[in-house]
Amino acid sequence: MIRRIGIRQIAKLADVSIGTVDRALHGRPGVSEATRNRIVQIAKRADYSPNLAARSLSVGRATLRLGVCVPRTARQFYDQVRDGIMDEARHLEHLGIEVLYRPVDRFGSEELETMEQMMASDVQAIIIIPADPQAMTPLINEAEGKGIRVICAVSDAPNSSRSATVCADPVVCASLAAELMARFVPAGSSMAIVTGVLQVEDQRNKTQAFTERFRHFCPEGKIVRVIEGHENDEETFRKCLNLLDEESSLAGIYVNLAFGVSVAHALTARGRAGKVALITSDIFPEMVPYIENGTIAASIYQRPYVQGVTAIRLIVNHMLRSRPIPPTHYLNPAVVMRSNLYLFRETRQLTNPPGHSSHI
Amino acid sequence: MIRRIGIRQIAKLADVSIGTVDRALHGRPGVSEATRNRIVQIAKRADYSPNLAARSLSVGRATLRLGVCVPRTARQFYDQVRDGIMDEARHLEHLGIEVLYRPVDRFGSEELETMEQMMASDVQAIIIIPADPQAMTPLINEAEGKGIRVICAVSDAPNSSRSATVCADPVVCASLAAELMARFVPAGSSMAIVTGVLQVEDQRNKTQAFTERFRHFCPEGKIVRVIEGHENDEETFRKCLNLLDEESSLAGIYVNLAFGVSVAHALTARGRAGKVALITSDIFPEMVPYIENGTIAASIYQRPYVQGVTAIRLIVNHMLRSRPIPPTHYLNPAVVMRSNLYLFRETRQLTNPPGHSSHI
DNA sequence: CTGAAAGCGCTAACAA
């Protein structure tokens, strides 16, 4: 620990009391502009940065109250985000961080109501995974207007004034899938994409990016079908059966949302498992057997845990260390295959080889 | 921040002074066994954990002095480890962490001498990347004997009594390469492995694992050659030229150490770039053009930055939060391809798409 | 507008 300058020294240099220094440095009222400027100058020249330990000790209660609003559905995924947030917050507990955690149902208005409650409950920042970005946008704007920082994770509300978004770059996810796929299948192969609803920005972007990059990486490769499963297991499954029946020369399928299992089912049902290269998104326990038996060749993983960790770090670095917030923090997707499957958090409970304890 | 119990309350419960509580809880001399036990019991029942902010504030100087000994060679790689260590240490600075950083030349005795100096300079733990684990082992044992925790990163000293090792599981790295390769090439393909010296445990393990897994994943696949380049650019290059001349049907090469560029050179020289699937290890700036033009299909990345971060976290969690140290912390290797190349730290300086700021 | 002083939870030096 390097001996750094403290408010005491600054007070001495500026020939004022430490109380005045504190007021000046924190924009609190009760200092003349003249002395304030003088003190700020000195602090800057001396490269002053506050001792966070002392601060949180002094304040006693939380220095930083955070609201966290995460969907209660698709738990295997969102719970990872929550774990990342909570783990990191606990790690930084001694800085006086307090988390107000509110899981919400993904559909209906609970999300909006919760957001409103949070805004009313004296938090300095909110981490949210908006299920309906459109509807959430006015509330986000209102929060930011009140000085509450809003950070979107996993899903973005791009037209809002949120301070930052942290997510896996959808274009990179889809491009990586396309690049892998192009290496997995021969030139001139036919490809299908399974998505949810093309109106959802993320899914549309991934579909486009995959299409474009696959054509780029695979000479004469073509996308013969884009299937919208409407985020419904049954519909996805059924449409995939049709697809397989109609496209006998299909070489691969890319599933750009969390419905890889339905597609794997369909492949298995039609005896095409292992014959058609399947690249899915994210990891869910039900996918494990399909990765193990080769039905799913690879999965592009958005690393929800790390997203949670990152969201906390962004906020803390900004609010406590006055670092700038990067408006977009894209993190690198991971490639899950059979060889590294058991090093991912999601599968750690299932079979836990001793000594393997990584999660980032 | 949840209101937790402090030594004051414990003192009251045990009907002693806070000084006694402090002594009892820290195994300092000057407390009778009876009172010590009583206090420890109370603390345990109350789930006491010390306020780290208060501690580091009180102690004033560093609470935790760490020695870090990292090779000065292969900088692009080891500097990442160092960055991870330093970034994380700075992040935890307010806990009173002080890092004594000593880069050393990889060859010669500097490593041993530096280790000895560190052991003499009052550090509580040492993070080391042993270049010569064999030679380092006695010193590690000596350090641990003195109560100095030693953590190996990247490279392990398995026969020493080091407290922990953090690295990418070599078996997983090689298996992942094999699995990818088996998907890249047709059944019955011929494969070559480029390594350094098979006597080095890590390289031998990777060679074995790749061989075994490739055979498993690729029906009728065979390893036709294992080349030892002795960690020498020139020799690796030359031997690869020979290989290419003699094996006209070679479908792929796996390079299990940091000499992928030499192999890429050879492929280019013989006009086989893009025809032979090349999977390398880690990322270096010189590799970037070869990844971009498809000569290198993929690279298995050990994530040195995260290794550094992890090493610090292990130590801090152990020494400051008295968590157990897991003897081996394997982290998940990453797959680097053209699509995600620019999201890795190593390449961030080269071309830096705005908004991409991930490094873990 | 500014200064003085108490106190956050802990360590460490000194007293008893």
Next chain:
DNA sequence: TTGTTAGCGCTTTCAG
């Protein structure tokens, strides 16, 4: 063997 006390750097309250 135990108790007491002075800070660590900061925030905050109360006086001036």
